[in-house]
Amino acid sequence: MNKRLFWYFNRLKKMTLMEVIYRAFSFISLSLHVAKNKKFVDYNVDSSELDLVRLNVLVTHVESMEFKLTESNERLLKANKLALYGEEIDLSIPEAWNICPKTRFKWPLIPYQKIDYRAEGRDIRVVWEASRFQHFLPLSLCCHDVAEVKSTIGLQLDSWKLSNTMFIGPHYVSSMECGHRIISLLYTLAILDSRFGLDKFNDLVVVALQIIKSHSDYIKRHLSLFSSSGNHTLVESLSLFMSESLLLKNTNLKRRDKYANLFSKEFLRQTREDGSGIEETSWYLMFIHDLASTFCVLNDNVQVQLRLQQVAIFLSHLLNSSDELIGYGDSDDGFALSAYFRSLKPLKSMNVTKVFPDSGVINCQFPRLKVWAFATELGMPPSYGHGHADALSIVFEADTKMIAIDKGTYSYNIDDKRRDYYRSTQAHNTVTIDCASQSSASGRFMWESNVRSDLLFEETASDYAFYVMKHNGYLSRFESIHYRGFFVNASNLIVFDFVKSELQNSAQLRWYFPSKDFTYISKESAVIGGVTAKLHGGIEESNNISPSQYDTEYSTRYLDLSECSLLSTNFLPNQLVISEFNLGQSYEYKNFEEKFIKLVMDDK
Numbered sequence: 048m049n050k051r052l053f054w055y056f057n058r059l060k061k062m063t064l065m066e067v068i069y070r071a072f073s074f075i076s077l078s079l080h081v082a083k084n085k086k087f088v089d090y091n092v093d094s095s096e097l098d099l100v101r102l103n104v105l106v107t108h109v110e111s112m113e114f115k116l117t118e119s120n121e122r123l124l125k126a127n128k129l130a131l132y133g134e135e136i137d138l139s140i141p142e143a144w145n146i147c148p149k150t151r152f153k154w155p156l157i158p159y160q161k162i163d164y165r166a167e168g169r170d171i172r173v174v175w176e177a178s179r180f181q182h183f184l185p186l187s188l189c190c191h192d193v194a195e196v197k198s199t200i201g202l203q204l205d206s207w208k209l210s211n212t213m214f215i216g217p218h219y220v221s222s223m224e225c226g227h228r229i230i231s232l233l234y235t236l237a238i239l240d241s242r243f244g245l246d247k248f249n250d251l252v253v254v255a256l257q258i259i260k261s262h263s264d265y266i267k268r269h270l271s272l273f274s275s276s277g278n279h280t281l282v283e284s285l286s287l288f289m290s291e292s293l294l295l296k297n298t299n300l301k302r303r304d305k306y307a308n309l310f311s312k313e314f315l316r317q318t319r320e321d322g323s324g325i326e327e328t329s330w331y332l333m334f335i336h337d338l339a340s341t342f343c344v345l346n347d348n349v350q351v352q353l354r355l356q357q358v359a360i361f362l363s364h365l366l367n368s369s370d371e372l373i374g375y376g377d378s379d380d381g382f383a384l385s386a387y388f389r390s391l392k393p394l395k396s397m398n399v400t401k402v403f404p405d406s407g408v409i410n411c412q413f414p415r416l417k418v419w420a421f422a423t424e425l426g427m428p429p430s431y432g433h434g435h436a437d438a439l440s441i442v443f444e445a446d447t448k449m450i451a452i453d454k455g456t457y458s459y460n461i462d463d464k465r466r467d468y469y470r471s472t473q474a475h476n477t478v479t480i481d482c483a484s485q486s487s488a489s490g491r492f493m494w495e496s497n498v499r500s501d502l503l504f505e506e507t508a509s510d511y512a513f514y515v516m517k518h519n520g521y522l523s524r525f526e527s528i529h530y531r532g533f534f535v536n537a538s539n540l541i542v543f544d545f546v547k548s549e550l551q552n553s554a555q556l557r558w559y560f561p562s563k564d565f566t567y568i569s570k571e572s573a574v575i576g577g578v579t580a581k582l583h584g585g586i587e588e589s590n591n592i593s594p595s596q597y598d599t600e601y602s603t604r605y606l607d608l609s610e611c612s613l614l615s616t617n618f619l620p621n622q623l624v625i626s627e628f629n630l631g632q633s634y635e636y637k638n639f640e641e642k643f644i645k646l647v648m649d650d651k
Contacts, residue, residue, distance in 0.1 A: 515646050
């Protein structure tokens with residue numbers, strides 16, 4: 048109870064009076080709607096409601112994306128099973144939709160308003176995954192005949208409807224999740240119509256339309272607006288726009304334009320002109336990129352189309368040599384359409400140095416060495432919910448292997464201590480002061496205040512790049528500014544760290560690496576996958592500084608843990624610490640060290 052009151056208090060601080068009024072009216076409207084509508088069968092629907100011509104546009108969109116489905120996954124899907132978080136679930140069984148595949152916790156079938164979804168040890172995000180119906184898209188493409196569709200998608204829809212009475216259970220807690228189901232079902236119906244004709248699936252279409260219409264009515268009364276605006280808002284507004292656009296009897300031009308305008312406004316707000324996202328998370332930026340791709344096949348908003356192109360360019364610079372997205376900020380492994388489709392195109396050019404000025408993300412690419420630096424802010428105001436306190440962090444790969452890594456997210460709700468750790472400054476390749484984060488956390492998805500980063504200097508040539516940046520996250524609490532510079536060329540990365548302060552707090556520098564490629568040479572040097580790493584200028588570890596129990600693990604995927612190794616040192620304010628990473632011979636960096644110190648001392 049104390050935790051819940053603490054959350055409500057901190058959440059209320061982020062709201063304006065207008066938002067409080069809006070939420071009160073929404074609560075009343077939704078409560079009246081829930082009281083009046085209890086059954087899916089109350090929605091009288093038939094397949095003639097679908098605009099089959101516009102629906103076919105979704106098929107064209109699917110065909111434009113890369114589709115990957117292994118034979119083993121195809122067999123699993125056709126057996127009505129889904130592999131999630133290392134477990135298999137049988138979706139022909141109604142109860143399976145409400146059981147967490149990871150913890151086996153059975154979510155109660157009670158009115159959704161009474162479900163304590165914030166309780167530690169239960170991650171509602173996990174039980175939601177299958178009910179997004181995103182596996183229906185690959186199923187609709189790989190089923191060979193009508194009978195196979197009915198025995199898989201048809202059977203699972205009946206199973207879900209049976210176990211999820213309207214407004215009962217975990218799948219109504221979030222409007223966004225209802226929006227995901229609408230989007231998935233419309234795509235599924237489009238594919239089935241193009242392959243077989245929907246006249247073959249009358250019962251399936253009726254159930255799908257009942258879910259779509261009931262969910263639309265719910266979302267309209269439960270939109271994520273004001274301080275809750277974020278990627279949720281984009282899913283919700285897109286799903287409403289699609290249902291208004293593709294259901295003939297549902298179409299209301301005024302409402303359709305209202306939701307199109309909401310999506311456009313939010314997408315343009317949540318992305319910057321350089322293609323970056325204000326949530327400061329690469330995964331969620333890819334997520335809303337894919338949502339906007341769907342929007343643009345149904346709507347010709349030029350501003351959204353142009354911004355979408357910039358977002359695609361930005362994301363292409365965040366792909367490593369294995370075409371995996373470089374992570375920063377939160378990631379929950381959720382997809383806008385399906386894990387089996389890929390819309391991003393990898394960047395093929397070499398020797399590219401790119402600064403994204405609106406975000407502060409820097410990408411330096413040489414044939415053997417690729418570096419990503421993040422002189423970013425904390426996240427989307429006012430809560431900064433999905434951002435990590437990772438200002439000035441650096442990750443890099445050498446000879447196509449990731450060397451210095453981002454540690455990921457792990458989970459939102461399973462373990463509060465891990466949630467706090469994984470988004471803390473201590474879990475990133477940057478500097479802490481007294482092991483504190485750059486901002487103070489006030490909940491699982493809230494930070495007290497923003498962190499501002501600035502790029503102070505850049506110098507580039509055909510064979511090297513040099514940058515200097517700073518952030519103010521420690522200014523109010525520790526009267527300190529962290530400065531970081533880095534030099535990179537074809538085979539060397541040199542990082543300079545300096546904390547300017549009048550106080551004498553201890554500072555800590557950490558670098559994290561996959562353990563399988565890591566070998567210690569000494570306390571402050573190691574070899575990682577052919578890269579020699581050395582730290583220069585630190586002091587002996589202070590007695591009052593102890594490492595976290597989570598320092599030796601990282602999360603490659605949501606709810607998955609692997610071993611990592613740590614190279615770290617303590618240092619004092621106004622003391623230079625240098626991290627040297629070499630592929631082969633070391634580099635004489637004295638000239639850049641002097642430039643860095645001069646820039647720091649001259650900065651006011």
